[in-house]
Amino acid sequence: MNWPELDPLFRRRDPGAVERHMIWLRDHGVTCIRLMLEYCQGEHRYLERSVGRFAPNMVQFWDDLFELLEKVGLRVLLTPYDTFFMWIRWRHHPYNRANGGACASQAEWLTCPEMRAAIKHRLAFASDRWGGSPALFAWDIWNEIHPAHGGGDPATATPFIDDVAGWLRAHEIERRGYANLQTVSVFGPELINNPSLAEAIFRHPALDFANTHLYEHGTIDAPADTVTPALAVARLMGTAVEEAGTRPVFDSEHGPIHSFKDKKRTLPVAFDDEYFRHIQWAHLASGGAGGGMRWPNRHPHVLTRGMREAQGALARFLPLIDWSRFRRRNLSKALRCDDPGLALTGCGDEGQALIWTVRTDSLSPQGTLASRETAPLTTLSIPGLADGSYAVTTYDTRRGESTACLEANSLGGVLRVPVGPVHTDLALAVRAVQFA
Structure with missing residues (x-):
């Protein structure tokens, strides 16, 4: 698994270590984590080895993880696909038609009928097996929805959400009498490149809350100081709160991705801890739910102890506001x-x-x-x-x-x-x- 602190649960190598990690998160004020059902930067953790054939070791991993989440008292925002690595490594992916899969190219992910059917089948499997767990916070039904996933046309986002979100809600209500919360995440800069996406992301009637990934170029993605990125978050989240109206909104991915991935630079710990802390307070104070979710962009792929302490500090502040009455x-x-x-x-x-x-x-x-x-x-x-x-x-x-x-x-x-x-x-x- 992509997260070193969760990987020992695979094949039950060390469940105790994962449980201790989750307790540590909980004790630092964390209530919700975000995970992908499949991490496909390699060939060994596909959820489906071919379309519709679910890998037993991965299913066991998720069974065990949901059991631990419930035991510790954490929740998970769950997205079915790692679309970033699925795009980059498409030639290897089981969904690629060249490998006997459902879809001919990345440009048809949102529109191909066979791809839609495969997406629904995966969501049905996940919902039927884990959707009744109190540990499931919500479905992020598509990670970083992008015009490129629909042939370069931003208008393909709305009918995709209409179809998949509506189908999943009906499926869950039929099975259990209620539906879990749903959202769709977006790579933040695409809202600037394609403003028409805002309607689908912030106000689509099938979604319950809005979700962005704050990777603004030159400020958040490659920070030169610890204040400018936070002010960028404040500006971007302020706009998102206005766009979403009364609907909750939060960032579920941010961090120094350009510094780390392209410049091959890991930020110094003291700098990164303060960069993280400033961003989470800008996010919360802007009207976002919580402090936002950081993608580590570090070696190893974990948040630092200082970041966890900053989360704990923010959590201790939260009781000072009556959130049940706050209409921010x-x-x-x-x-x-x-x-x-x-x-x-x-x-x-x-x-x-x-x-x-x-x-x-x-x-x-x-x-x-x-x-x-x-x-x-x-x-x-x-x-x-x-x-x-x-x-x-x-x-x-x-x-x-x-x-x-x-x-x-x-x-x-x-x-x-x-x-x-x-x-x-x-x-x-x-x-x-x-x-x-």
Whole structure:
């Protein structure tokens, strides 16, 4: 398997090691992982050895993994195909018609009737075997849907989703009386190259939430510092939240893919840990669900201990917001402060807000954030909150702990919060005490 920490479960070589890893994830605040049913960068982990013939060792792996997920209390966002490596190594794949498979070329994946039938058959098998597990969070029914998968035509995405998502929902309801959540992921830059894809990704009626992969060129995919990529995430996620409306949205793949894959450079651990931490807070504060999901782009193919600690720090912050009542909208463009060296990202409704602020004027020669000890006193202005009293908790994202509990009043729909000097970055949770 592509994930070294999960690979010992294959042929049950060391299930205990995998269980300990999952417990470690859970203890660092992780609630959901994203996996592909098949990793095809080699020839030894195909889920189907020929179309419709499922490999016993792979089926056993997934049986065991779902059992562990349920035992530990984690969930999985599951996608049926690794379309990246399936594209690159198509000449080897069992679905290739040249190998006796269903489809003649990658350009027909979304449109070929035989390919559609094979996709549905795989999803039916997976749903019938594992779709009733409480560990299944949702189906990502197609990884990084792309115009190239439909002959270069972005319009092929919608009928594909119409067909496959609608069929899967009906199949699950017939079998169990309910359907699991569904989404379709997209390689983020394709939303810029093909804006018409936004309708399918963010608002298709058959999907339950929106899902993007944030690999913006020159900022996120090849970072020169740890702040610019986070501001790119804030901008991209702000747009995604606006596009999705009330529908939840999050990033399920990001990372320094260009640095790692093309430039053959693994980021230094200290730099990468901070790059990760800044991105997850920008993602959350923009209105995204959770902190986003990082593709390691490291050797070995794992997240660092520092990244896991950053996830734990974010998880400890989450109870400060009442998520069951939070109807967030992105506020980033409307936020203000009196320190020109700070960038602000946030979301809120009439009774709560979540803000992350980071210095843009204090980078070290290594591209990491240096503490600005002479930072001025800072007051933040947060619009859109109903008039009344608010409890404001400031939060140190490095240490993962609250630093102050303040009270402030919103007047005229604007809350002004004196937070003091911000030396590096700071998160704020704002909740109404009482309304006017």
